[in-house]
Structures are given as C-alpha cells and as structure tokens.
Amino acid sequence: MTIFLAILVIISMSKLSYGADDTITQSDSLSDGSTLISKDETFELGFFNPGSSPYRYLGIWYKNIPVQTVVWVANRDNPIKHSNSSKLIINKQGNLVLLSSNQSLLWSTNTTKKSSTPVVQLLNNGNLVIRDESDGESFLWQSFDYPTNTLLPEMKIGWDKKTGINRLQTAWKNWEDPSLGDFTSSMSLSNNPEVVVLKGSSEFYRTGPMIGTTSSGVYGMQDNPIFKSEVVSNEDEAYFLFTLKNKSVISIVVLNQTLMLLQRLVWIPASRKWSNYLNLPHDTCDGYNICGPYGKCVIDASPICQCLDGFKPKSPQQWSTMNWADGCVHTGNWSCGIKSRDGFLKVSGVKLPDTTNTWVDVNMTLNDCKLKCLQNCSCTAYSSFTSNEDSGGCTIWFNDLKDLRDSDSQRNLYVRIDASNIGDKHDYTKMAILVVSIIAFAFIVILLTLYIYKKKIKNKENKNEGEHYNLDLPCFDLATIFEATDNFSNVNKLGEGGFGPVYKGKLQDGQEIAVKRLSRSSGQGLNEFTNEVILCSKLQHRNLVKIVGYCVESDEKMLIYEYMSNTSLDSFIFDPIQSKVLDWPMRLNILYGIARGLLYLHQDSRLRIVHRDLKASNILLDQYMNPKISDFGLAKMCGDDQIKGKTSRIVGTYGYMAPEYATDGLFSIKSDVFSFGVLLLELISGKKNRTLAFNQNDHNLIAQAWRLWKEGVLYSLIDDSLTDTCIQNEALRCIQIGLLCLQHHPDDRPNMTSVVLMLSNNNILPLPHEPGYLYKNIRDEGEVSSEIQTSSSINNVTISQLDSR
Structure with a gap:
C-alpha cells in the first residue's frame, strides 16, 4: 500500500514537471523548473529570467514561439532574488500564492471569493483562472483582469463598474525589468469611451471617441480579414478588446516604454520573428494636444498647426516660433440663450476632441443637440454620438477643445463661433447680395431649362443606343445610382481602374453593388465600356463576375456589378x-x-x-x-x-x-x-x-x-x-x-x-x-x-x- 501511494505521488509530481497538464489543485504545487501548459499547447506558465536579469519571475508566455514572449507576469514588483526553490500553491482560502524558499509571501491573487474545491487552470487563450472544480464557466479570479504590458485577443482593457476593477495595461520598465513602468493604457470613464495612454499622470496619446468597432481618430482601427476591434460601454462595464478572425494568426498589442509606443505585433512563422504591424502614436499629430486648445494638427501642412476658423493664436509670437502649446482663442465674444446669434462651424475629417468633460444623450436629435448647446454658455461644440447623424444621439463639449487633428473620421464636429464670424452684414450689403442673387437665379433658370432640354434628347439617344445593343440587362436611372452610392461618396470608393473609379453601393432592396463609373475627364474608355456591357450581358459562369445592370444617362456611363466583399486577389x-x-x-x-x-x-x-x-x-x-x-x-x-x-x-x-x-x-x-x-x-x-x-x-x-x-x-x-x-x-x-x-x-x-x-x-x-x-x-x-x-x-x-x- 505504501509503495502504491508513493507511485501516485510521483505521477502527480511528474505531471507538472513535464507540462502535461493545464490545472493545479490544492494538493498540487508548481515549483521552479516545472510548467503548466494550456490544452492546445499555445501558452505556458512557469518561472523565467527576463533577458540577462538574475531575478526570477512567474509568468505566462507563448510555448511554441522560439523567441520567448512573456505576456503576463505575476510578481512583477517582487522578484525572486536568492533562490530557485519557490513554489506556486493554492492555499486554504482558495487563493493562488507564490511562496519563497523560506515560505514568505511573494505574490497572491487576494480574492475574497470562496470555493470548497478550487482549481487553477491555464486556458487556451492565455487566461490563468481560479474556478470551482465542478464549474468550468464561472471564475473566482482571472489574470485577464490584471494585464501587464501585453494585450491578448479576447482580453479586455477598461473598467468593470460592478467590481471597480480597472483593467490597466502597464509597460515594463525595460525588457529586463517587468516591474511597473510609468507608461499606461486604459479606457476613459467619460460618456464617450476612448483608450488613453498616459506618461506618468499626463496624457500622451488617445484614440478618440470609440463606438462599436470604430474610432473617430485611431489609425489602423478599421476591420480587416485578420482581426476585429470592439468597444463596449454600458452600465456594467466599459472596455476595449480585439479578436482574431483568422485563428492561424498570432497577434498581440504591447505597451513599450522604451520606444514610447503602443504596438500591434504579428508573428511571422517564415522569418521566425515578430513583425511590427502598427505603432501608436502613428505620427507627430498623434501626440496629445500638439497644437493646444482650438488648434488643429494637419500632418501634411506646413506648419502642422492651424487655428480653427473663427479663432486666432493666443500668443502670435510663440506661434511664429512653432511653440503651439497655448493654442488658439476666439476672435469675438459669445452670446447666450435660445436667441443667441452664435453659430457653429462644421469641421469634418477630424479626430473628435478630448472627451473628459462631455455630456451625452443617445436619443437626442442633432438639431435638439444644437439648441441645447446654444442655451448653455459653457458649451463649446457638439457632435452626433455616432458617424450616422440621422440615427440620433448627441455629444456636447463644455471645456476648451483639445487634441484635434486631421483624420479619416466620418463624424462631423460643430464648433461654436460668435456672430461676427458668421457674417454680420449691413443692410446695403444684404440688398446688394439679394439683387445679385436674383440675377444669378434667373440666369441659372435659363441654363437649367436648356440643360433639361438637351438632357431629354441625350437620354432618348442613350435609350435607343441601349436598345440597339439588345441588352438583356436592367438600365438603372442616374438618381438610383446616386442614392445607392451616397452621391459617389469617397467613403464608398473602392478603387480606381484604367477607365475610372469604382464605388460600393446598396440598392433599395438591400442588394450590395459595385459601380464602375466611366471617367468623364477622359475621352478614353467609351468603346471598352460598350464592349464590356455587351459581353457581360451574354456571359454567365460561376467564376465570372456577374453584371447587375448599367446606367447610360447624360454624360454618365456606368456598369453595375455584384459586390465582392473580399475585393481583389x-x-x-x-x-x-x-x-x-x-x-x-x-x-x-x-x-x-x-x-x-x-x-x-x-x-x-x-x-x-x-x-x-x-x-x-x-x-x-x-x-x-x-x-x-x-x-x-x-x-x-x-x-x-x-x-x-x-x-x-x-x-x-x-x-x-x-x-x-x-x-x-x-x-x-x-x-x-x-x-x-x-x-x-x-x-x-x-x-x-x-x-x-x-x-x-x-x-x-x-x-x-x-x-x-x-x-x-x-x-x-x-x-x-x-x-x-x-x-x-x-x-x-x-x-x-x-x-x-x-x-x-x-x-x-x-x-x-x-x-x-x-x-x-x-x-x-x-x-x-x-x-x-x-x-x-x-x-x-x-x-x-x-x-x-x-x-x-x-x-x-x-x-x-x-x-x-
């Protein structure tokens, strides 16, 4: 019987020594030299030395990547200094604790949640959890709630408002010292959630307000076939995470204090090294508030800082020496109340300002949002809560507008400016404008009449031309194509070929289309257009793109194809x-x-x-x-x-x-x-x-x-x-x-x-x-x-x- 028990003990110990298990029970321990390995063998938990440091740490790393990549550290501020005989156990209270050789406490999970049969498990996504042995879904504690410098897929950065946990990403001091650096990344608790990177207690970089899978300013946040970003903000929590669409790709987000960057890295197996996919800040304008209040940073301009219309440099002398920290001030005075003659400057293509002091109503219309801003003398700007201004939602800013830069954002910012900048004209000037407007209107009516007449003739010719080709295809009118492509918006532009641009569109029945628009600025392509219409109308095969119809109206000639969601090879x-x-x-x-x-x-x-x-x-x-x-x-x-x-x-x-x-x-x-x-x-x-x-x-x-x-x-x-x-x-x-x-x-x-x-x-x-x-x-x-x-x-x-x- 004694021999049998001894064999069981040896087998139990060998499980961890050879990394054949992903769990620890209260009867087990993990000692230096042993590891815990996730079931799919992606991640490994054990003891390591960072670089040439003599100190030992308990951490998690990728098991099958030859370049040791540590993604989480337990005792980052309390290293093992004098012995390799430390061990990891589950104590009587159900906490995971790291003990030194003399049994002193180096690190503990410090959870107050209890279980009669607690187990520790390293999951396939790299999350180290404490759970009840009979419950695989509910966690008493998890490492994903306490990130270090690395964000893994499915790991959240942000707040759990119920428990008060702030999942804060904090950089290592350097690559040989995983202790807490002063470079942090977290989710703001403002009404407009955004990821903010701090250097000490000062803002260093922020993404801009983020809703769903979009951001008003972050470079590289767009969805792609590799990964998907997501932002959630509700009564229970506010967080950012990313998931991998292609599970064969290995990608992480690392906060690097040495380089002062938030980096997205992708592992390239062929070269056996990490590839730098994205750096944030991306450029000079990404730095926080580079141009000061009401200053807009334009990376391709010279100088890069410009005051918004209706504003001027606060210190012209400093501004002329490229010291933009003081920013810009109004050129006039505001008036308050519902009868205010103040107006708003529409600013497009800009990262929305710092949201530290904002107010949000997700149900308010944009017009009501404007009225509410006018009634409040502290209101400096307003915007739609989402990129779609017709869907409702209002954001109002009450402080100076900080950290503005050029961006691919689809959200407009309406900045408050005083009446003098809108155009306070004398009656004589107004009358002159009115007379000129009437004359111009009459002239336009004449031209429009001629244009409509010619257009009818042209459309009749085009219709006859289409009938001449005997095309078994629907001919769309121009208005339908304009509506489908949002007036050929640049947002819908898919690319440009030899004969003109191609736009994405959506018909009223919900069908997504690609519109190939023959360039009007060139005499080229007419024969090719006709050729393509005739051919595509007569060809049908699963490996040929399907033509939906065409449009020949006025000077416009367009082909309408089925939309291919994965673009070109x-x-x-x-x-x-x-x-x-x-x-x-x-x-x-x-x-x-x-x-x-x-x-x-x-x-x-x-x-x-x-x-x-x-x-x-x-x-x-x-x-x-x-x-x-x-x-x-x-x-x-x-x-x-x-x-x-x-x-x-x-x-x-x-x-x-x-x-x-x-x-x-x-x-x-x-x-x-x-x-x-x-x-x-x-x-x-x-x-x-x-x-x-x-x-x-x-x-x-x-x-x-x-x-x-x-x-x-x-x-x-x-x-x-x-x-x-x-x-x-x-x-x-x-x-x-x-x-x-x-x-x-x-x-x-x-x-x-x-x-x-x-x-x-x-x-x-x-x-x-x-x-x-x-x-x-x-x-x-x-x-x-x-x-x-x-x-x-x-x-x-x-x-x-x-x-x-």
Whole structure:
C-alpha cells in the first residue's frame, strides 16, 4: 500500500514537471523548473529570467514561439532574488500564492471569493483562472483582469463598474525589468469611451471617441480579414478588446516604454520573428494636444498647426516660433440663450476632441443637440454620438477643445463661433447680395431649362443606343445610382481602374453593388465600356463576375456589378499579413476557379472571348473566397473558327502580356494562357512578376522560376506563408504547369482545356521549353514595331489608348 501511494505521488509530481497538464489543485504545487501548459499547447506558465536579469519571475508566455514572449507576469514588483526553490500553491482560502524558499509571501491573487474545491487552470487563450472544480464557466479570479504590458485577443482593457476593477495595461520598465513602468493604457470613464495612454499622470496619446468597432481618430482601427476591434460601454462595464478572425494568426498589442509606443505585433512563422504591424502614436499629430486648445494638427501642412476658423493664436509670437502649446482663442465674444446669434462651424475629417468633460444623450436629435448647446454658455461644440447623424444621439463639449487633428473620421464636429464670424452684414450689403442673387437665379433658370432640354434628347439617344445593343440587362436611372452610392461618396470608393473609379453601393432592396463609373475627364474608355456591357450581358459562369445592370444617362456611363466583399486577389497575395489568410487549399481552389472561368470564355460560352487583361487585380473574391474574373473592357470576341487576331492598338498590363502580343500585336486564346501562367506563379510565390528585386540574372519572376527549375530547387519559389499548409508536390506540379503556360512560342502552350485537366489529375506533365521575357524586360525590347501603339502599365493599372487612325 505504501509503495502504491508513493507511485501516485510521483505521477502527480511528474505531471507538472513535464507540462502535461493545464490545472493545479490544492494538493498540487508548481515549483521552479516545472510548467503548466494550456490544452492546445499555445501558452505556458512557469518561472523565467527576463533577458540577462538574475531575478526570477512567474509568468505566462507563448510555448511554441522560439523567441520567448512573456505576456503576463505575476510578481512583477517582487522578484525572486536568492533562490530557485519557490513554489506556486493554492492555499486554504482558495487563493493562488507564490511562496519563497523560506515560505514568505511573494505574490497572491487576494480574492475574497470562496470555493470548497478550487482549481487553477491555464486556458487556451492565455487566461490563468481560479474556478470551482465542478464549474468550468464561472471564475473566482482571472489574470485577464490584471494585464501587464501585453494585450491578448479576447482580453479586455477598461473598467468593470460592478467590481471597480480597472483593467490597466502597464509597460515594463525595460525588457529586463517587468516591474511597473510609468507608461499606461486604459479606457476613459467619460460618456464617450476612448483608450488613453498616459506618461506618468499626463496624457500622451488617445484614440478618440470609440463606438462599436470604430474610432473617430485611431489609425489602423478599421476591420480587416485578420482581426476585429470592439468597444463596449454600458452600465456594467466599459472596455476595449480585439479578436482574431483568422485563428492561424498570432497577434498581440504591447505597451513599450522604451520606444514610447503602443504596438500591434504579428508573428511571422517564415522569418521566425515578430513583425511590427502598427505603432501608436502613428505620427507627430498623434501626440496629445500638439497644437493646444482650438488648434488643429494637419500632418501634411506646413506648419502642422492651424487655428480653427473663427479663432486666432493666443500668443502670435510663440506661434511664429512653432511653440503651439497655448493654442488658439476666439476672435469675438459669445452670446447666450435660445436667441443667441452664435453659430457653429462644421469641421469634418477630424479626430473628435478630448472627451473628459462631455455630456451625452443617445436619443437626442442633432438639431435638439444644437439648441441645447446654444442655451448653455459653457458649451463649446457638439457632435452626433455616432458617424450616422440621422440615427440620433448627441455629444456636447463644455471645456476648451483639445487634441484635434486631421483624420479619416466620418463624424462631423460643430464648433461654436460668435456672430461676427458668421457674417454680420449691413443692410446695403444684404440688398446688394439679394439683387445679385436674383440675377444669378434667373440666369441659372435659363441654363437649367436648356440643360433639361438637351438632357431629354441625350437620354432618348442613350435609350435607343441601349436598345440597339439588345441588352438583356436592367438600365438603372442616374438618381438610383446616386442614392445607392451616397452621391459617389469617397467613403464608398473602392478603387480606381484604367477607365475610372469604382464605388460600393446598396440598392433599395438591400442588394450590395459595385459601380464602375466611366471617367468623364477622359475621352478614353467609351468603346471598352460598350464592349464590356455587351459581353457581360451574354456571359454567365460561376467564376465570372456577374453584371447587375448599367446606367447610360447624360454624360454618365456606368456598369453595375455584384459586390465582392473580399475585393481583389492582389490585395491578399502581395500583402505580408493578408497573405496568411490564403492557405494552400484556398489558393488551389482559386487557381481552379480562374482556369475554369478562362475555359468557359475560350470554349464553352456562346461567344469565343480573349480577355487580354487577366491579372491579380482583375480577379475578385466573394465572401467564400471564390474567384471571379472581372473587367472585360479590353476583351475581344472571335468567331467560332477564329483563334487569333492582330491589332495596331496594344492595351493591357506589362508583366502579364504575352510576348507576341506586346511586340507584334498578335493575340489569341494562348495570350490569355500566358497571362494565366504569370498569375499562377504570383499566386504560389506571393511575389509580383515585375516589381520585386531579383538577383542580377533574374529580371523578373518568370526568369527566377525558370532558373530554379533548371537548378532543381523549384520549391524555394513557394510563398513562406504556406509553410504550414502547403502540399509540396501539388505546389511543384502547379509551378510546372505555370511554366508550360509561359513558353515563348504560343503553339507550345497548352490550351485551357489541357490546363484544367492537368490541374485536376496526377498524370505525367511534359517538360516546359524556355519561357518568354527570360533575358530582358519588355520595355527594353527593340523589336516593337513603330506602327503599333502600345498602351499599358507596369503598375497593374490597365491603360487604354484610342487609335487615332
């Protein structure tokens, strides 16, 4: 019996020594040299020395990251100095305590919550908790309530108003001393919650008011496919947290006192190091109250500090020496009350001021908000509580407006100014303005009448033009598109192509759309627009972007497509962070989808189509990451028996154009096959064909792939972000298919039927011949005919040029 008990004790001790468990009970202890490991083996709890420090600390770090990254420290202000025989236990009161070798207390959880069977557990998210053995959901204490310098996903920064706990992020003094620094980050308790970073007791940086997942001023807070930020403020708590949408990504937010920065770091497995994704403060204007009260910091201006309209420097002499601390003052005097003649200056694109002394009513209309501000002589400004001014909500400021800067914010600030700045005019001046206004109005009426008359004629012509093409598509009126895109607001702008900008919109039935608007400032693109309308109306395939309709009215010509929530392929594969979203199965699916879409264009559709501008930015991704080929403005229709053609006007994008097309204007379905080969290499390597620096023998990605093929080390072309998910044999086979598509002579290249078959089976592949563009760049080619007008781009933006002949 004694031997049996001894074996049980040894087994119990060995569990912690080898990190095979994630829990400690009252009968267990954790000694120096032993660790506690979360179930999924992401985090580890144990004793460590920071850097070269001789002191020992109890902390939590990432288990599988070779660079020890400590995310939480227990005894940060009371290190173990003289012995390695300290241990961690659960005492009789149910507290987790750290004892020195002489049993003196080094650290304790000090919770008053009790349990008859308490256990300590290290969770998969890095949270160390005390809970009842029979209750896995309710925590008696948790490390997430006591952050150190690191914010983990799901960890809250802010206040628990019921318990009074302030979850405060506090920097280490330096990388070898985790004791409390004087650099802290917390959530304000104002009516408008915001994250504030303090240096000692002084404000150092603040995000600006934050509601839901947005902030009025913080750079890099926007949602993306990697992580999502969230702010909650209610009667029980006010906090900020972030979560990871892509669970394969490791990201933390660290308060760094040495660099005086709040940093978002992302772990890059390929390089085995942390990558700096975001620094706050982001620039000089991010510093707290750089320009003083009523001063606005504009990072691209010179000088960067400017007084708001209706204000002047408090100390012109100091202002002229770039000492802006005193800020600005009013140029006149306020009047008070409901009959006040004071007005408000609308300031857009600004981070809202410090919210320390504000008043909020989430139900008040913006007009009532204005009236309430006018009635209070202490009111200096007001704003909508959210970015949508029609949804209600009011914020009023009562003190000087501090810490204003330029921003991408969608919220407007209405700053109180006196009547003299609004425009107190004499009666004579008013009469003169009235007379001029009447004359101008009459002139405008005449012009408007002529405009409406011409517009009716033009619309009739446009309608007839649409009927001439026999399009089986709805024709939207201009008013509908204006409403859907919020008058083509810059907020809805998705990007700009060779023929004009593209906007996101929403129709009255809730359908989200993308509107491609032909640029009116250029004579280019009309033929391409017509071409795209005709083609898209007749093409239907799961891997082609779907056209919803078109608009031809006045001078406007627009195509309306289904909206693709994940934008284009190039925004993923060429971004070091976004590329991690696309694992190997996903990239392979995208490759298949593009190949099937091209096969449909070349062979299976009612028309025989050569796309002529296949590239990463023209591959759109839907919400499920399915690829859709887009932008048919340059596409050419061929007859059933026509497989090639020649043009004197070359359009497209350098780096993707086949050599025979770029030099001689010869195009065919094999031109698209060449472009597909380039796209395939970019998708697998994560590199652009033309914009990366290769060695002296490699002018581009094609040349690099060919050299690696001949050297037998083709695997080194594979994107580092695919290390964990890539099936190497599949990737190498795909690269070989890409080289077959890139062969210099069009007749050597496979057609898309063969490409689809090669991608879907394991049959032996033929050996590729030498690809095009191997030895020099296309812009250096001397064989380009002087009779051919080339019009293309090396920066992935398609350019079209109308032939003058």
